[in-house]
Every structure is written in structure tokens, then in C-alpha cells.
Amino acid sequence: MEKFIQLVVDGLSIGSVYAAIALAIVLVHSATGLINFAQGGMAVLATYVAWVLTNRGVPLVLAILGSILFSFVLGAVVERYLMRRFERGDPDTAVVVTIGLLTLITGIAGWLWTYNNQQFPSLFPLDTVSLLGVSISIRSIGTTLVIIVAMVLLQGLFFGTKLGLALRAVAINPQSAAFSGLPVERLLMVGWGLAAALGAVAGALVAPQLTLTPGMLDSVLVYGLAAVILGGLTSPVGVVIAAWIIGVLENLAAVYVGFIGFDLKVAVPFILIFVVLIVRPQGLFGRKTVVRV
Amino acid sequence: MTLLELEDVTASYGPVQVLDGVSLSVPENGAFGILGANGAGKTTTLRAISGTVRAGGRIVFAGKDIRGLRPDRVAALGIAHVPEGRGTLGDLTVRENLRVGAYLRKDSKGIDEDIEYCLDLFPNLRERISSNASALSGGEQQMLAVARAIMSKPRLLLLDEASLGLAPSTAKNVYDAIRRLRVESGIAMLVVEQNANLAFTLVDSATVLETGRNVLTGTSAELKGMDEIRRAYLGG
Numbered sequence: 001m002e003k004f005i006q007l008v009v010d011g012l013s014i015g016s017v018y019a020a021i022a023l024a025i026v027l028v029h030s031a032t033g034l035i036n037f038a039q040g041g042m043a044v045l046a047t048y049v050a051w052v053l054t055n056r057g058v059p060l061v062l063a064i065l066g067s068i069l070f071s072f073v074l075g076a077v078v079e080r081y082l083m084r085r086f087e088r089g090d091p092d093t094a095v096v097v098t099i100g101l102l103t104l105i106t107g108i109a110g111w112l113w114t115y116n117n118q119q120f121p122s123l124f125p126l127d128t129v130s131l132l133g134v135s136i137s138i139r140s141i142g143t144t145l146v147i148i149v150a151m152v153l154l155q156g157l158f159f160g161t162k163l164g165l166a167l168r169a170v171a172i173n174p175q176s177a178a179f180s181g182l183p184v185e186r187l188l189m190v191g192w193g194l195a196a197a198l199g200a201v202a203g204a205l206v207a208p209q210l211t212l213t214p215g216m217l218d219s220v221l222v223y224g225l226a227a228v229i230l231g232g233l234t235s236p237v238g239v240v241i242a243a244w245i246i247g248v249l250e251n252l253a254a255v256y257v258g259f260i261g262f263d264l265k266v267a268v269p270f271i272l273i274f275v276v277l278i279v280r281p282q283g284l285f286g287r288k289t290v291v292r293v
Numbered sequence: 294m295t296l297l298e299l300e301d302v303t304a305s306y307g308p309v310q311v312l313d314g315v316s317l318s319v320p321e322n323g324a325f326g327i328l329g330a331n332g333a334g335k336t337t338t339l340r341a342i343s344g345t346v347r348a349g350g351r352i353v354f355a356g357k358d359i360r361g362l363r364p365d366r367v368a369a370l371g372i373a374h375v376p377e378g379r380g381t382l383g384d385l386t387v388r389e390n391l392r393v394g395a396y397l398r399k400d401s402k403g404i405d406e407d408i409e410y411c412l413d414l415f416p417n418l419r420e421r422i423s424s425n426a427s428a429l430s431g432g433e434q435q436m437l438a439v440a441r442a443i444m445s446k447p448r449l450l451l452l453d454e455a456s457l458g459l460a461p462s463t464a465k466n467v468y469d470a471i472r473r474l475r476v477e478s479g480i481a482m483l484v485v486e487q488n489a490n491l492a493f494t495l496v497d498s499a500t501v502l503e504t505g506r507n508v509l510t511g512t513s514a515e516l517k518g519m520d521e522i523r524r525a526y527l528g529g
Contacts, residue, residue, distance in 0.1 A: 162396070169382050169393045175345060176380030180445055181368035181397040 005134045007251045013140035014209075015247020016147035019240040020202035021217065021224030022231070023154065024195040026239050029228075030171045031191035032079075032087055037098040040217035040224070041105035042078070043199030046071035047207050047216070048113055050200075051120055060121050064204045068197045075196025076189040083192070084185070109214035120207035143205045150201055151240055154194075158236075167191055219266070223247075226269045230276055231285050238285025246272070294321040296481050297342070297449055302350035302360075303505075304334075304341050311337045312348070313505035317483075319449065324475055324482040326492045326499030326513075328526055333502040335485040336377050339451045342483070343367050343374040355448065369397055373447035377454050377485075379438040383427030387418055390426050390437055394444030404444070411440035414470050432463035439471060443478070452484045456491055468494055489526035493517055501526075 021039055028036045050067035054060055082101065086094035124142035128135040158164035169177040170187045178184050203217060210216050223246055231242030246269040254265040276284060297319040304312040312334045319325045327335045341348035344364040352360040359367055368374070373394075382390050391411060395404045412419040415436040421429055426437055435455055442450055455471065456464035468491050475482060475495070486492035492499065493513045500510040501522070509516070516522050 162392075165385075165389060165392060166396060168385060168389075169396075172382045172384050173380060175364065176376065176382065177393065178345075178364035179343065179368055179374045179376065179380065180394050180441065181365050182393070183365050 002134045003255075004252075006136060007255060008248050009136050009140045009144075011248030011251035012244050013137075013143040013247070014206075014251070015227075015244040016144045017202050017206040017220055018223040018227050018247060019147050019243035020150065020198050020205070021220055022227040022239045022243050023151065023236055024198040024202075025224060025228050026233060026236055027154075027191060027195040027198065029233055031167065031188055032083070032171075034083070034087070034091060034094050034098065035225070035228075036195070037095065037221070038078075038101035038105060039195065039199050040221035041102040041109075042071065042074055042196050043203040044212075044214060044217050045074065045105055045109055046196070046200035047120070047203030047212060048109055050204055051113075051118060051207075051212055054121060060123060064123070064200075067204065068200045071196040071200035072193040076193040078196075079189045079192035080185075084188075087188075106214045113214070115214060117211040117213050120204075120212045122208035123204065139208075146201065146205060147240070150198065151236070154198075154236065157194075163190070223269060226273055230269070230273050230283055232283025235283070235285040238283065242284060295319070296321045296323070296355060297483065298351070298353045299338070299342070300351040300353075302338065302341055302348050302352060304337050304346050304348040306337075306346070311505055312341065314350070315502065315505065315507060317500050317507070317510070319481050319483050322479045322481055323498075324484060324496045326489075326496035327483070327485045327502060328489050328492060328499055328516075328522075329502035330525075331487075332504075334505040335502055336453055337505075338502070339374060339376075339453050339483065339485055343372060343451060345374075368445065368447075371446075371448035372451060373442035373445050373449070374451040375438045375442045375453060375455065377457065379434045381426040381429070381434045381437050381441070384425060386425055387422045387429070387437055390441050391444050394441035397445060407444055407446070411443055414443075414474060415440055432459050432467065435459060435467050436470065439467070439474075443474065443480075447480060449481045449483065452482055452486075454485055454487060456486065456488050464488070464491060471495060489522070 021043065024039050025035060028034060028039070046067040049070045050063040053063035053066055058066070078101070082097065083094065086097050122139060124139040126139060128137050158168060166182050166187055167190065170182060170184050174184045202220070206220065207216065227239050227243035227246055230246065231239035249272065250265045250268045253268045295318050299315055299317050302312055302315045303310070315334065315338050317325060327338060329335050337346060340346040342352055344362050344367045348360055351358065354370060354372060357370070359370060382393060385393065388408070391408050395407070398404055412422070417433050418436055418440060421433060426434060429437060439455065455467055459467065472495055474480065484492055484496055496513055498512040499516055500507045
């Protein structure tokens with residue numbers, strides 16, 4: 001029983017990291033209609049910035065805050081100077097551009113900092129606490145809590161502020177939003193910036209566990225995309241829940257389903273996705289797109 | 294006093310010239326109509342004004358040349374465009390749509406008063422205030438589109454085919470409300486309308502476009518009296 005609970009909590013923790021990347025992808029998709037494959041790569045770059053800062057003696061929390069700020073600016077700059085040229089054209093082209101950007105960023109990170117694994121300090125102590133007689137790692141609890149806080153803040157931004165309302169309006173119909181005087185281009189930069197900042201949070205949370213490499217978030221990106229598909233592109237809460245389901249299931253399957261083990265556990269979420277998509281093509285929580293004539 | 298003046302305005306989509314020298318002027322507090330068949334350039338004229346299509350010629354609003362300005366800048370100067378197809382924000386509630394309309398305003402008390410005014414002008418919207426705009430009927434969406442435009446406190450309203458796709462009685466309701474708005478607010482209006490009968494209930498004067506240029510301009514009374522207008526646009 002203790003092992004089971006520990007596996008669930010660890011699964012929630014890694015699922016939270018998938019959730020952060022998945023939320024970033026949903027944020028960009030809802031603003032611009034694009035899937036940004038470079039979301040993970042940009043987050044890795046931000047994590048390297050935090051790593052460089054800690055190596056220079058900056059306290060970890062400040063270093064991570066610095067990397068979040070860097071990431072926000074990076075996201076805004078990528079939108080302004082790269083993606084804007086492709087946003088009104090063929091969406092397929094734009095998606096390929098983001099894949100190119102991922103390759104480019106990975107290459108730059110490898111060139112600057114080598115492909116060796118770097119140790120990244122953990123925000124949380126590596127101890128365990130005893131909860132109801134079960135010992136649970138503090139890092140898992142902390143990671144999950146940070147993502148929950150980020151999710152609540154994001155929800156508050158979107159549904160409680162004028163900026164959030166403007167971001168949603170631009171996502172629905174940029175041209176019509178401009179007719180009410182909304183500065184569409186600046187709002188798109190903010191959307192990309194927020195997404196990238198979220199990615200930086202994910203990077204800093206997962207780096208101590210995976211160790212920092214230029215390709216650190218490649219598999220996280222795949223799981224994040226899986227969560228996006230499973231949860232439904234239109235539902236931020238659904239995406240987070242889907243990410244948690246994936247994290248927990250993959251952990252449990254590796255231990256309890258004999259033939260899967262740690263080598264095959266990567267396949268678990270995708271089998272789940274196939275099944276879900278056959279039954280519900282819009283994802284677990286997504287809304288069906290109704291086309292009115 | 295002239296509020297909006299177009300002089301020899303041209304525009305094209307790629308190689309296709311759509312506007313070939315359109316001129317018109319809308320006086321302060323006035324309502325001016327643009328009539329014409331499909332493809333005559335009516336919608337494009339409005340788009341040239343609001344900055345959503347690149348245009349040549351002169352477009353002067355309140356003494357300022359606005360040709361080439363970005364749409365949000367044009368809106369900030371006091372021009373509210375109610376586009377063809379309404380442009381309501383489907384996933385936002387009616388109230389949120391109205392708040393988006395007031396994006397550039399800082400007077401939260403005035404915004405609340407104006408939301409109240411819109412609900413008074415379009416009572417149908419009052420009971421739908423918390424519904425998503427996508428759940429509204431076509432007529433209600435058109436009302437919401439006009440209401441959202443009013444929320445920015447514009448000096449000029451660009452109205453594109455407000456009757457399109459609506460049942461005749463609904464279209465009449467929408468135009469009744471817009472007429473009331475005109476009387477009560479004094480907002481100037483530039484109105485594109487296929488249904489000339491409806492247009493003449495609102496505008497003081499109008500121009501007829503044919504393949505991107507003016508062929509006739511006059512007061513509503515003059516135009517209504519002309520045989521060719523009656524035949525082409527008023528159903529005999």
C-alpha cells in the first residue's frame with residue numbers, strides 16, 4: 001500500500017511537469033492556433049540560464065525567477081520576430097518553423113554548454129515526510145503544489161483580469177478584437193511570453209531529477225502533447241488532469257504490469273490516447289467544435 | 294462639419310482591383326448609406342476605413358489622415374466597425390463581449406452605465422447576459438455586435454449588412470434600435486446595406502457603388518424617387 005501511494009504521488013509530480021508544458025502549448029494554441037513544438041526547447045534554454053546563474057552564486061530561487069523572466073522575454077521575441085511572419089500564412093509551415101526552432105535551440109544549448117549531463121540543484125529537500133503513516137518525498141509534493149499554484153494564477157489571470165479577457169478575445173478572433181481597439185500584436189507577444197514562462201517553471205522543477213541536458217525536455221514534450229490531446233485542446237483544467245492521469249498511470253504500469261516494466265512505460269499514455277480518441281475524438285474534456293452554417 | 298471624408302479611395306485584393314476611386318463624406322451626427330450589388334466594393338470601402346485592407350487615396354477622419362493606420366489605432370480614434378458576419382466573440386459571454394468593447398475606456402462607472410444602456414436598447418440581450426455569444430440567435434448576435442461597438446463610445450459607426458441572414462421582422466427590430474441609438478447618441482454612421490428599403494429608414498443620404506466607383510450620390514429622398522434605383526434596389 002505504501003509503495004502504491006508513493007508511486008501515485010510521484011506520478012502526480014512528474015505529471016505536473018507534463019502539465020506545465022501542456023498548459024504552455026494550450027496557451028499558445030489558443031492565442032495563435034499553432035502547436036509550438038519548440039516549447040520544451042525554449043524551456044530548456046531558460047533552465048540553462050538558471051543553471052548559469054546558480055553557478056555564479058545567485059541563490060536558487062532568484063536564479064529561477066530570473067530564468068522565468070528571461071523566458072517571458074524569449075517567448076515574446078520569438079513571437080514578434082519569428083512567428084509573426086508565419087501566423088497569417090499556412091499553419092503547416094508555421095508548425096514546421098517551430099520544429100526547426102526546437103532543433104536550433106537544442107543545437108545552441110549543446111554548443112554553449114555541451115551535451116553532458118549537468119547537476120541542477122533542487123528547490124525542495126530530498127527528504128520524505130510521513131503522511132498518514134506513508135512516507136512521501138517532499139520534492140513530489142512541492143512540484144505538484146507549484147503547478148497547482150501556477151494553474152490557479154493562470155485561471156485567475158484569464159477569468160479575473162482585463163488583460164486575461166483581452167487575451168481570450170484575441171485568441172477567438174484577432175481582427176474583430178482589433179475593432180474594439182485591442183492591440184492584437186502586443187497581446188500575442190504576451191501570450192507567447194506567458195507560455196514560455198510556464199515552460200521555465202517546468203524546466204526548473206524537473207531538472208534536478210532528469211539532470212540538465214539540451215534534450216532534457218524532449219520526452220516531456222511528447223508527454224505534454226499527449227496530455228493536450230487527451231485533455232482536449234480547449235480545456236486548461238482538462239489538460240492538467242490528463243497530465244496527472246498520464247504521470248500516475250505510467251508509474252503504476254511500470255511496477256504492477258509485469259511485461260511493461262520501465263522500458264515499455266513510455267507506451268502506456270499513447271495506448272490510452274488511442275483508446276480515448278476512438279471514443280471521444282475531442283479529448284476527455286474538450287468541446288466538440290460545432291460548425292454553424 | 295464633415296467627420297469622415299473619402300477621396301478617390303482605391304483598394305485591391307492581390308491583382309483584383311476592388312475599389313477604383315470611391316469618394317464620400319459623412320457629416321458629424323449624420324448617417325450615410327452605401328448601396329450596390331454584390332461585389333461592388335461596399336464592404337471593402339468599410340475595410341479600407343478601419344485599416345483591414347490596404348488602400349490608396351485619402352481617408353480623413355476628424356481632420357486627421359487615417360489611411361494606413363492599424364485597425365486598433367483606427368478604433369482608438371473613435372471609429373467602431375461592426376463587420377459583415379458580426380464578429381462576435383463566440384466563447385465569451387454577452388457581458389464579456391461588451392467589456393471587450395469597452396477595452397480602451399478607464400471609466401468603470403461609465404462602462405457599467407453604458408452596458409445598462411445597451412441592454413435597454415436591445416432587451417433580448419438582457420436575459421442572455423451570461424450566455425456565450427455563440428449560443429445566441431443570428432439576430433441577437435447582430436444586436437450584440439452593435440452593442441459591443443457602442444461600448445467603445447465611438448464618434449463614427451461603420452455598419453456592414455446588419456440585416457444579412459435575418460428574418461425581415463428581426464432585421465426591422467435591429468434597425469429600429471439603431472435608429473433610436475442615432476437619435477439618442479448622435480453617433481455618426483456609415484451604413485452598408487443590400488436592403489435599400491431598410492437603409493433608407495436610417496440614412497439621410499447615400500451613394501451607389503458599381504464595380505468599385507460611385508455612380509450616383511444623393512439624399513435619400515432624391516434616390517428613392519429615381520426609377521433606376523427603384524428597379525435595382527427597391528423591388529420595383
